[in-house]
Amino acid sequence: MSLFHSAVAGALALTSAAADKQTVAPPPPPYAGVYQPQGVDEIGMWREDDESERKLAASALVIRDEKLNAYVRNVLCETVGADRCRSVRIYIMREPTINASMSPNGTLRIFSGFLLRLRNEAELGAILGHEFGHYEKRHTLNRFKAARSGTDLLAWTALLASMAPSYDARRSYNDLELSVYGSLYRFSRDNEREADFLGISYLNRSLLRPQAAASVFQGLMGEFEASARAKGLKKPNFSKIAFAASHPPDAERAAYLTLLAAPAGASRDNGADRYRGALAPWLPAFLSDQIKLNDFGASEYIINSLAASGWTPTLWMARGDLYRLRGNPRDLVNAAEFYEAAVQLDPTLADAYRGLGLSLIKTGRPSDGQAALRKYLELKPDAADRAFIQMMLPVQGVGQ
Amino acid sequence: MKLFCRRVIAALLLCAVSGIAHAQEKTAVRQGFELKRNSQKKILVFRPAVSVGAQSTGGMFEPNADWTEKSKANIRIALEKFQRQLGNEIVIAPEAYGEDARKVEEYMALFSAISQAVIEYQFFIGNRLPTKKMDNKAGIFDWSLGAGVADLPGAKDANYALFIYNRDAYGSTGRKVLQVLALLGPGIAVQSGEHRGYAGLIDLKTGDLLWLNADSQIGGDVREPDGSEKRVRQLLEDFPGSAIEKEAAK
Numbered sequence: 248m249s250l251f252h253s254a255v256a257g258a259l260a261l262t263s264a265a266a267d268k269q270t271v272a273p274p275p276p277p278y279a280g281v282y283q284p285q286g287v288d289e290i291g292m293w294r295e296d297d298e299s300e301r302k303l304a305a306s307a308l309v310i311r312d313e314k315l316n317a318y319v320r321n322v323l324c325e326t327v328g329a330d331r332c333r334s335v336r337i338y339i340m341r342e343p344t345i346n347a348s349m350s351p352n353g354t355l356r357i358f359s360g361f362l363l364r365l366r367n368e369a370e371l372g373a374i375l376g377h378e379f380g381h382y383e384k385r386h387t388l389n390r391f392k393a394a395r396s397g398t399d400l401l402a403w404t405a406l407l408a409s410m411a412p413s414y415d416a417r418r419s420y421n422d423l424e425l426s427v428y429g430s431l432y433r434f435s436r437d438n439e440r441e442a443d444f445l446g447i448s449y450l451n452r453s454l455l456r457p458q459a460a461a462s463v464f465q466g467l468m469g470e471f472e473a474s475a476r477a478k479g480l481k482k483p484n485f486s487k488i489a490f491a492a493s494h495p496p497d498a499e500r501a502a503y504l505t506l507l508a509a510p511a512g513a514s515r516d517n518g519a520d521r522y523r524g525a526l527a528p529w530l531p532a533f534l535s536d537q538i539k540l541n542d543f544g545a546s547e548y549i550i551n552s553l554a555a556s557g558w559t560p561t562l563w564m565a566r567g568d569l570y571r572l573r574g575n576p577r578d579l580v581n582a583a584e585f586y587e588a589a590v591q592l593d594p595t596l597a598d599a600y601r602g603l604g605l606s607l608i609k610t611g612r613p614s615d616g617q618a619a620l621r622k623y624l625e626l627k628p629d630a631a632d633r634a635f636i637q638m639m640l641p642v643q644g645v646g647q
Numbered sequence: 648m649k650l651f652c653r654r655v656i657a658a659l660l661l662c663a664v665s666g667i668a669h670a671q672e673k674t675a676v677r678q679g680f681e682l683k684r685n686s687q688k689k690i691l692v693f694r695p696a697v698s699v700g701a702q703s704t705g706g707m708f709e710p711n712a713d714w715t716e717k718s719k720a721n722i723r724i725a726l727e728k729f730q731r732q733l734g735n736e737i738v739i740a741p742e743a744y745g746e747d748a749r750k751v752e753e754y755m756a757l758f759s760a761i762s763q764a765v766i767e768y769q770f771f772i773g774n775r776l777p778t779k780k781m782d783n784k785a786g787i788f789d790w791s792l793g794a795g796v797a798d799l800p801g802a803k804d805a806n807y808a809l810f811i812y813n814r815d816a817y818g819s820t821g822r823k824v825l826q827v828l829a830l831l832g833p834g835i836a837v838q839s840g841e842h843r844g845y846a847g848l849i850d851l852k853t854g855d856l857l858w859l860n861a862d863s864q865i866g867g868d869v870r871e872p873d874g875s876e877k878r879v880r881q882l883l884e885d886f887p888g889s890a891i892e893k894e895a896a897k
Contacts, residue, residue, distance in 0.1 A: 290713075291709065291710035295698065395707050398704075399704040
């Protein structure tokens, strides 16, 4: 029955959190030092986790760029402090969706899709700090124990209900099942709130701007809205809590994170330039992964927000790719325009000439298109698709 | 009629939280494959995947580090004991680093995915594909990991690779009590504990799966040396060319 105790405790913690929502988050608790798992559940869980980390370390999805890894690690250390930071191994995964996670033994996974969406160092610090909060509070273990108590209770009730099988018994069992699962999801959301709380207390103490925590969620809401708009769907409701939601709704998180951030921190640096610089070598790859998700509204939102501080050849080319891959005749005209803007800024951008050529050929300008494709092959003589591109070019010098 | 309805409801209720037991063991050999005893072939063995824990009353897996470590050691000892009887030479795969480790990991994952596919779609009743059912009748067993296995570390010096997988969840006290009461009361079979093991042999030149033995209710308590011996014996008893004697009764 500890599930019900924890659910009650969670509800109490929530009301107390609501009561002091007006105040800034207090500094984080003193660091307890290197932690070792205790008890059969936690030790067993860490062993499984060690095994899974061993696999992860050898996974083809992990980005092993030393510079990028060192940079992300440095941001974590700046956020949570050098002592806490030592207990973490960071793995950057090449995966274009939005996620980061922390497992019990100190394995932090962050997806490239998240790195693409974050706009500065302080936002990255907010995410890494939140994940570290899960680790410091040992949420995975607590969630495992809660799920076990819940399913144990359901097993016994199922047995009792089977002993007196009537529709009433079945209905009561179903009600209980709903309330057990409901409270497990609520427990998970409370864990997330606690990690948010801890994450922002690290950020308040650091040299980074704590207001960035809320801006992460504002950015995500903007993207989800843009994605829905492009699909012709109605605006998503960012305040509604779904039954099986593992996280609190984005609007709620943005609101309480704003209040918890230290106001004095608003004048601090957010490290946007450093962040942009560190990500620059990977930006074309991450953008290309994103475009292939076939989510036009979201991709355009991301490209536009990256371009807020100026359009670069990479961004023009990504925009061209986005439009060309959607591929309506009107899109191809736009794509050609964007590729032209890209090659004007950087006349050596081979792939932009490729996109430009392919778009022009399909919009009734074959000779301009072929000129662009020739330029592509000239800039990139060993292109993998050389033979394919040459099929679109008339053979020069030989009459046909 | 009413009684029948009650049985159905009761069964539905408990099925929601428990799997129903099926005794299942199956072995298959690729057509035309023969491994003669003492044919001087070398078999490369990769680090066995072992995971041991308990099963909670509600059916969740509760990992247990102590049991897993013990089982790993026991299984290694049992493997060493049986390797002379396998009829061919056993080589333990070298510890891999960097790029090699990534390759091994990828092929371990691929082997696991393919074995799962064989178990799910060809071996056991339930979800078999019609094409695989026909294969079963015709004695066809045709699966492959691809010729890339030849690049695995240690592959140059061996003919075949042996992969071993074990996962054990021992029923907790609560699960056992639930099992007994469910049987005595509404008369429903609740499975307590889960013991799955499989072993497969791969051709290191072509990547073809030559032999697979899968058992979803394998015997032997891997936490004990004797039990681990029994487990390894059951996993390898049908190994082509092996001299391991079958147990009279399970």
